Amino acid sequence: MSEPKKLAIIATKGSLDWAYPPFILASTAAALGYEVRIFFTFYGLQLLRKNPDLQVTPLGNPGMPMPMGMDKWFPVLGTALPGMQKLMTAMMKKKMRDKGVVDLLELRELTREAGAKLIACQMTVDLFDFDKDDFIADTEIGGAATFLEFAGQADISLFI
Template sequence: MTQVVSPLVVDDVAEPKPRQKRIALVASKGTLDQAYPPLILASTAASLGWEAGIYFTFYGLDILHKERFEKLKVSSLANPSGPIQLPNILGAVPGATAAATKVMRKWMSDSRMPTVPEFLEMTRDLGVQFFACATTMGVMGVEEKDLIEGSDIAGAAAFLDYAAEADVTLFV
């Protein structure tokens, strides 16, 4: 006697989910004007459902540093597109950095942009990963207790593994 086996119903097979997109960013500058680009890109990516991570290295660690992230400044020296247009020689004049920083903070406030501490909290709440460069921490004497909550310590090799799986990798 022959037994008939019912054919496989294709509709019952689940389609594989598309892989979540990933962005990997490197933040190496710890100035007010350089803190915003990686935070804007990472929070936008996370809002779009992407996985996002920022690797903070060298002076970029100041963005994660509890005692420094509220005091980030804008240098008018060698910053031709900065908030105050000055020849480089005048950028070294006492008070030029404070004036440029004040102008940028006002621009950000007037455009309803969050402060860097607020942006970090918002970005972290969106699930963005913050990686603090272990090597730079050692060089600059930064300890884990100095970093904001939610910061992971990662060496270059660990971040490279993370970035190797990224759809977008930027050094901003």
Template sequence: MKTEAEIEALIRQRVDERLAELLPQRIEAALAARAQSHVPTLALIASKGTLDWGYPPFILATTAAALGWQVKLFFTFYGLNLLKKDLTDLKVSPLGNPAMPMKMPFGPDWFQALQWNIPNLIQAGIPGFETLATKLMQQTIRNKGVAGIAELRELALEAGVEMIACQMSVDLFGYAADDFINGVDFAGAATFLPEAQKADVSLFV
């Protein structure tokens, strides 16, 4: 006949054994439920305002939004050009950009396949060469059926991407709120950085 103390010890032992079996299962289930309910977040800083560099932030933002992510896009310094109502100032320059291919978007296939290695001295010395390069890039974009910056920007807004203009940069360059499209928030780096710290993915382009 077991004593009361022995019975109590056996009960405690059995309870401990059962908890040891159930606890990992419950923790795993809780973690799985948490992961399933978690909405990924992307914090993206856009610092460049040229035609070619305008694509990466909007492509990344719209893709993340399409995947169901929450996206905050912070535009600073020259990146503010991507938020302006008038995007005609967006240009592209091959000068100092050896990775940029120079191909002609017109003519027969063999002509379009040619790689034009134009020396920097010529690019810098010929008046209007940047305008020419911009026109060629714009034509290439149209030929390939790629959406324009304005279209990508509109898609991002429709997808719920939060666009934030750096207030310090706005003040530095003397912009007014009316220079930018509707739907833009204005905040400083001190406001955006805590959001970037908590984000699952933070990128600078």
């Protein structure tokens, strides 16, 4: 068989909504026979934590549809109210369940099971005082050169 295609992803975001694209693409690519590596850096490291508390925020996010036309009559400042993030996160999670969107932790497990390698960026692990034990099993630690070695031969490289 010919050399498998390769997908390299840098995951930089630590919110619930932005957690999906890297894992959806990585798990699907692995199902298609790709060799996949995701390099988690800065806030993306949250996606590797054993029990992440990922949230969505309407703050500074004018593209986020709000329920009951709230985005029409709600002043922008309202999105900064205490509790708004918790409320929006709860609503987003319910909507996802209703629409058959897979639970993020299940998707992450499927991604791992499919053989995608998950790599935490050494510099930001140190920066935020994370420890390897904070992350799910099989998480590797590596630096920029580690990523580039793989990405240099990858068919697709994405920065998310």
